[in-house]
Amino acid sequence: MLRYTIHRLLLTIPVLVGISVVVFLIMALIPGDPATAILGAFATPENTTKLRAELGLDRPLIEQYFTWASNLLSGNFGRSYALNRPVLDELLERLGPTLLLAGSAMCVCVLLGLISGLLAAVKQYTWVDQGLTLFTLIGISAPAFWLGLMAVSLFTVQLGWLPASGMYTPYGDESLGDLLVHLVMPAITLGLVASSVIARLTRTSMLEQLRQDYVRTARAKGERETAAVIKHAFRNALVGLIPVLGLQAGFVLGGAVYIETVFQWPGIGRMLVNAISTRDILLVQGGVMIVATIYVLFNLLADLIQHALDPRIQQSHG
Amino acid sequence: MPEHLLQFDRVTKEFDLRKNWFGKTSKRFRAVNEVTWQVEPGTALGIVGESGCGKSTMARMAVGLELPTSGEIRFAEKTLGKWLKEEAMMLRRSVQMVFQDPSASLNPRQRIREILELQLQQLTDFRAEQRMQRMEEVLEQVQLPLATLERYPHEFSGGQAQRISIARALISKPKLLLLDEPVSALDVSVQAQILLLLEEMRKELGVTYVFISHDLAVVEQLCPRVLVMYAGSIVESGPTNQLFQQRRHHYTDLLIRSVPMPGKSLELKREEMADLKNPQGCAFRNRCPKANHQCSQDPILKEVSGSIGGHDCACHDPLSVAA
Amino acid sequence: MVEKTTPALEFWQRLNRNRLSTVGLLMLGLIFALCLITPWLPLPDPDVTDLANRLKTPLTSNHWLGTDELGRDLLSRLLWGTRVSLVVGFVATLAAALVGSLIGLVAGYFQGWIDSGLMRGVDTLMAFPYMLLALAIVAAFGPGLLNALFAIAIVNVPFFARTVRGATISLVQQEFVLAARIGGASHFGVLGRELLPNILPVIVVTISTTAGWMILETAGLSFLGLGAQPPTADLGSMLGEGRKLLFTAPHVSTLPGLVILILVISLNLLGDGVRDVLDPRLRGGALRSPQPRTEVLSTELSSSQVRSTGKLVVRNLTTELLQQGQAKPLLRNVDFELRPGECLGLVGESGCGKSVTALSLAALAASPPLQITSGTVELDGEDILRLPLRLLQDIRGKRVSYIFQDPLATLNPVLTIGEQLIQVIRRHQSLTSKASCAEALSLLSKVRIPSPETRMKAYPHQLSGGMRQRVCIAIALANRPEVLIADEPTTALDVTIQAEVLSLLNDLRQTTLENSQTVQRTGLSVLFITHDLGVVSTICEKVAVMYAGQIVEFGETQSILESPEHPYTQALLACTLRLGANHKVLGGIPGTPPPPGGYPSGCGFNTRCNSATSICQEPVNLIQLPSGRQVRCVLKQDANA
Ligand SMILES: Nc1ncnc2c1ncn2[C@@H]1O[C@H](COP(=O)(O)OP(=O)(O)OP(=O)(O)O)[C@@H](O)[C@H]1O
Ligand code: SF4
Ligand code: SF4
Ligand SMILES: [Mg+2]
Numbered sequence A: 001m002l003r004y005t006i007h008r009l010l011l012t013i014p015v016l017v018g019i020s021v022v023v024f025l026i027m028a029l030i031p032g033d034p035a036t037a038i039l040g041a042f043a044t045p046e047n048t049t050k051l052r053a054e055l056g057l058d059r060p061l062i063e064q065y066f067t068w069a070s071n072l073l074s075g076n077f078g079r080s081y082a083l084n085r086p087v088l089d090e091l092l093e094r095l096g097p098t099l100l101l102a103g104s105a106m107c108v109c110v111l112l113g114l115i116s117g118l119l120a121a122v123k124q125y126t127w128v129d130q131g132l133t134l135f136t137l138i139g140i141s142a143p144a145f146w147l148g149l150m151a152v153s154l155f156t157v158q159l160g161w162l163p164a165s166g167m168y169t170p171y172g173d174e175s176l177g178d179l180l181v182h183l184v185m186p187a188i189t190l191g192l193v194a195s196s197v198i199a200r201l202t203r204t205s206m207l208e209q210l211r212q213d214y215v216r217t218a219r220a221k222g223e224r225e226t227a228a229v230i231k232h233a234f235r236n237a238l239v240g241l242i243p244v245l246g247l248q249a250g251f252v253l254g255g256a257v258y259i260e261t262v263f264q265w266p267g268i269g270r271m272l273v274n275a276i277s278t279r280d281i282l283l284v285q286g287g288v289m290i291v292a293t294i295y296v297l298f299n300l301l302a303d304l305i306q307h308a309l310d311p312r313i314q315q316s317h318g
Numbered sequence B: 001m002p003e004h005l006l007q008f009d010r011v012t013k014e015f016d017l018r019k020n021w022f023g024k025t026s027k028r029f030r031a032v033n034e035v036t037w038q039v040e041p042g043t044a045l046g047i048v049g050e051s052g053c054g055k056s057t058m059a060r061m062a063v064g065l066e067l068p069t070s071g072e073i074r075f076a077e078k079t080l081g082k083w084l085k086e087e088a089m090m091l092r093r094s095v096q097m098v099f100q101d102p103s104a105s106l107n108p109r110q111r112i113r114e115i116l117e118l119q120l121q122q123l124t125d126f127r128a129e130q131r132m133q134r135m136e137e138v139l140e141q142v143q144l145p146l147a148t149l150e151r152y153p154h155e156f157s158g159g160q161a162q163r164i165s166i167a168r169a170l171i172s173k174p175k176l177l178l179l180d181e182p183v184s185a186l187d188v189s190v191q192a193q194i195l196l197l198l199e200e201m202r203k204e205l206g207v208t209y210v211f212i213s214h215d216l217a218v219v220e221q222l223c224p225r226v227l228v229m230y231a232g233s234i235v236e237s238g239p240t241n242q243l244f245q246q247r248r249h250h251y252t253d254l255l256i257r258s259v260p261m262p263g264k265s266l267e268l269k270r271e272e273m274a275d276l277k278n279p280q281g282c283a284f285r286n287r288c289p290k291a292n293h294q295c296s297q298d299p300i301l302k303e304v305s306g307s308i309g310g311h312d313c314a315c316h317d318p319l320s321v322a323a
Numbered sequence C: 001m002v003e004k005t006t007p008a009l010e011f012w013q014r015l016n017r018n019r020l021s022t023v024g025l026l027m028l029g030l031i032f033a034l035c036l037i038t039p040w041l042p043l044p045d046p047d048v049t050d051l052a053n054r055l056k057t058p059l060t061s062n063h064w065l066g067t068d069e070l071g072r073d074l075l076s077r078l079l080w081g082t083r084v085s086l087v088v089g090f091v092a093t094l095a096a097a098l099v100g101s102l103i104g105l106v107a108g109y110f111q112g113w114i115d116s117g118l119m120r121g122v123d124t125l126m127a128f129p130y131m132l133l134a135l136a137i138v139a140a141f142g143p144g145l146l147n148a149l150f151a152i153a154i155v156n157v158p159f160f161a162r163t164v165r166g167a168t169i170s171l172v173q174q175e176f177v178l179a180a181r182i183g184g185a186s187h188f189g190v191l192g193r194e195l196l197p198n199i200l201p202v203i204v205v206t207i208s209t210t211a212g213w214m215i216l217e218t219a220g221l222s223f224l225g226l227g228a229q230p231p232t233a234d235l236g237s238m239l240g241e242g243r244k245l246l247f248t249a250p251h252v253s254t255l256p257g258l259v260i261l262i263l264v265i266s267l268n269l270l271g272d273g274v275r276d277v278l279d280p281r282l283r284g285g286a287l288r289s290p291q292p293r294t295e296v297l298s299t300e301l302s303s304s305q306v307r308s309t310g311k312l313v314v315r316n317l318t319t320e321l322l323q324q325g326q327a328k329p330l331l332r333n334v335d336f337e338l339r340p341g342e343c344l345g346l347v348g349e350s351g352c353g354k355s356v357t358a359l360s361l362a363a364l365a366a367s368p369p370l371q372i373t374s375g376t377v378e379l380d381g382e383d384i385l386r387l388p389l390r391l392l393q394d395i396r397g398k399r400v401s402y403i404f405q406d407p408l409a410t411l412n413p414v415l416t417i418g419e420q421l422i423q424v425i426r427r428h429q430s431l432t433s434k435a436s437c438a439e440a441l442s443l444l445s446k447v448r449i450p451s452p453e454t455r456m457k458a459y460p461h462q463l464s465g466g467m468r469q470r471v472c473i474a475i476a477l478a479n480r481p482e483v484l485i486a487d488e489p490t491t492a493l494d495v496t497i498q499a500e501v502l503s504l505l506n507d508l509r510q511t512t513l514e515n516s517q518t519v520q521r522t523g524l525s526v527l528f529i530t531h532d533l534g535v536v537s538t539i540c541e542k543v544a545v546m547y548a549g550q551i552v553e554f555g556e557t558q559s560i561l562e563s564p565e566h567p568y569t570q571a572l573l574a575c576t577l578r579l580g581a582n583h584k585v586l587g588g589i590p591g592t593p594p595p596p597g598g599y600p601s602g603c604g605f606n607t608r609c610n611s612a613t614s615i616c617q618e619p620v621n622l623i624q625l626p627s628g629r630q631v632r633c634v635l636k637q638d639a640n641a
Helices: A002-029 A034-042 A045-055 A061-073 A087-122 A127-141 A144-158 A176-210 A213-220 A225-262 A268-277 A281-309 A311-317 B055-062 B085-094 B112-123 B128-141 B146-150 B158-170 B188-205 B216-222 B240-245 B250-258 C007-017 C019-040 C074-110 C112-126 C130-141 C145-172 C175-182 C187-223 C235-243 C251-278 C280-286 C354-361 C389-395 C417-428 C433-446 C452-456 C465-477 C495-515 C533-539 C557-562 C567-574 C634-640
Strands: B006-019 B025-039 B044-048 B070-075 B095-098 B176-180 B208-213 B225-230 B233-239 C312-323 C326-338 C343-347 C370-379 C400-403 C483-487 C525-530 C542-547 C550-556
Touching (some): A034 A045, A045 A061, A087 A176, A087 A268, A127 C187, A176 A225, A225 A268, A281 C130, B044 B055, B085 B095, B085 B112, B095 C175, B112 B128, B158 B188, B225 B250, B233 B240, B250 C495, C112 C145, C145 C187, C187 C235, C187 C251, C235 C251, C417 C433, C465 C483
Parallel strands (some): C343 C542
Antiparallel strands (some): B006 B070, B225 B233
């Protein structure tokens, strides 16, 4: 296991390099002069020259990349002219809220998705199954941002139960309770939408597992039905679902962009949208780089869990 | 006519099991280990051995689906891979293959007509009416009605599908046909039909067969000569009758004694299960009752003393001829 | 048989059988039709502002669905917006499908460095959270509908590439592709004629499952203000504009969201239907999964007949396959007895119902689609088919246990050998975990597995085929069963390993006999299923020959193999090859075994039998000959009469 973990950790390096190349290319792809584009309204000749020198825009692309990448490694993500502060500071400030939102959404997604998928499969073609199927169908078909708006209009406008936006009540005491109250709606909306995919896949995968020979063997051994379903079928289904859960983290991180926008959540997603509108490219690059890295780490985790659960891949990796 | 139609000369095939980080191979599996054999025109050679012993890999190398890692394969005395472009079509036409799984060997989305006609278009320069004529001819040979042409593969039973596969292989009038377990997926009642058909075709058309099977009795039906393989190497070869009756290699012996037959009850000896690994020297060592210290050296395939018709065996301490 | 169905026709018929996907198709058709005729509908211009009529609620005159902030008619904007969303969504889907499939096809077919090169790139794109990559691309090119389309398409390329590559790789090794290559087909020919037509369904399925996504994503970008720019009406941007008015005029944002929802739901419904029809792996998802026990129809009371000496007595067992509302018999009045300590062979060709018989005995046959319509299975005089599930479960694995054909599939791949053995021991015996562990170890050595301690911790895939089957035997014998049902336990094994396993089974059977005092009563009874007459003569005392769901001959193994009475048994023996017999087999039995549901009426063998006459069209009974042999054939009936 330790060997595999190290092996797998090493494997993330080329992935991160690949990501950084793509992120770098964003700047290279900008039509026209990147420096002017990045500076936008702040494009005084003086600023432009300074930035050009900083980015090394007059040098070959490869060299530019290495300058940029080594800057990244030393924590220098550049400076946001629009915000007038270092990109890294802005990112660090917004990382926490995004992780909190995505993390709680992920919990909702995993729990809800697995349980309802399992239930639907076991109760195949009963009203339970049909109800869940309809529910998840809406989940995968509705735009997350719209569901968010609808939730606000129900729970804030109509019922007045939950606050519509932000992380804390303005000028409040910033207590944990206040945070939770603000977190509930965005986290559940995001988690619910993400769980629909998981629920549907869990159902299909469970149905597939239930017709495998080893489930018949379990029954032939006289196992009680619950044991046959949980210990045998679900255990195997889970092995295939773990990587999907990893991928779903990507969906949640991406979906966070909408949800943060809808609920005015002070995270990286909302920052990115603003940055794109103001063409604050350095901020976009930093944000994308950070979120993609989180995603890569998440997938790494999923991989390690799957590796621990599935003896078959253990062998092929040695 | 060349003396040997197909020749394997010290052919080895290795597969990469695992690649390391830089795409370099870090673990290999030797599926075929320096085998040398040949088949004369107009005969049938059987190859037997247990699953995974390298039989199919040899067939696939013979038709060019795989390239040998080392060694040479010659067809009509000419090394494969050294054929000129113009001759390549001749080679394709001359060497054909029939596979094990009848339902998987026909493209589910093509009618039988398309399947057969494509083969003719690619391998011959026949005109349309010549192609039609040839298709009719070959269908008759495999005893299928003409209406077969307009059907899709899923409409046929296993036996019929296998007849179609045979028709496809024979349509370009090949000189050599490799049959990779062609009857293993069939019921006995149908298997016997196909075996009879194959036997007739060989007599009628003079095609040479290389017939691969794990079933000794099937090979015995069709092939006057047989090779026994174990773990990628040939352990024994010779005329079928002689080899079965006067086997010298301990694996051949075990193999033959293990075949259950109606009316004959197996002498079920209590055999200890061995851990199967791929050790140095004789691969059969850990299952062999006669294994001794010499057996850690690779045994060489050599002619059995006093044999008639070329009976070879690779063993340090072969069985003595049964009385 | 004239088959008029072409693959395309069959596709539509199957698709329409799924009512939900028909609904999806109809809804989608309606939306398409509306979008097509929008320019000709008597609607106000979607972009004309009319500040006097701002934020009208739905159902006001002239504005069915009300107006937005600038007084633009919402209905008109919705229809025009749907047009835009549809076009963008579909163009993006098609572009992604085209590029992605091409990459996948090429990578999967050529493999090697082309594959690694292409897939490295694809993997890098996949390493980004989906939406984020789209954002990054838009960030580079600037907001705009076309750029959004471009971004969405690129983001989905890896998805297609991966799926198609996977499908291609599994096809490339298929025998028909190899045959085409041997037949001289060029790369282009193989790709175009052999691979593409077979991969098309995969591509269609992927398109149908992603189209909805793509529409959601384009809407999302527009919602964020990065897609369609004002004043263009697009569902996403309408929602974005409406967001600010959520508290005052909720309908402005509710309506476009609803339209997206309906659009995507209908796409997904259709997509689910398409997937169920085209994807054989998921086709199972549409089937009902097997229940814990086979459904047993009639409520026959246990034997009114004379008490039999049999350990396991099967009477009149009839199992049917329910398919498309039709009941096709698979077993027809199967009757036999298994005496204590006896090994009975059940032989017959593929599809004659051997496995269904085996599984029906402990109500394990997959149900649905199978059901037992009549008959009883008595274990020591008690009908076990109709026991309550919990009692039946107490018998399974304890008094009646099973060994199946494919030991890799029958063992749970993610549990160790030890766990699986201990599970069955503790299920039926109240042992401490330590005691059951010791018991498991002794079982493993009993089935002659070398170094059992280390094997306990091994997973099934780490063992060889023969070793796995030994584990299955250990599991079956763990609770000292009275009846062992072995369904082709050696068919998947090499012949030398088969001999080892047969000898093991034989020994285990003998030891049970020796250990018990009253030999006849308590010995292990075995029902041994095989298609190999040679295997039968190795370990079975009696044999039952099956054909088309019926037992056609039953008797002592020796005597049946020496002098078969039924024409089928005779023919089967005649075409069975014998090593070293020095005789050539002449031709086999003409024709093929009948498929389930296609069993001929009367004698099941009458379509292939050389001695068939008109009376063979009538049902034939299994009758007992003076020799004790049971035969189902009119010829023997006459002889007996
Ligand atoms: N769950 C099922 N759904 C549909 N058809 C089934 C099912 N189970 C069995 N059948 C059909 O019932 C028939 C008898 O099957 P069975 O598996 O008993 O044959 P068999 O004699 O065991 O054959 P084999 O030698 O191939 O194992 C077959 O034609 C099979 O297609
Ligand atoms: S070489 Fe040695 S181990 Fe191999 S078969 Fe001969 S005697 Fe046995
Ligand atoms: S009943 Fe008729 S068809 Fe059937 S086996 Fe006897 S003779 Fe043949
Ligand atoms: Mg079977």
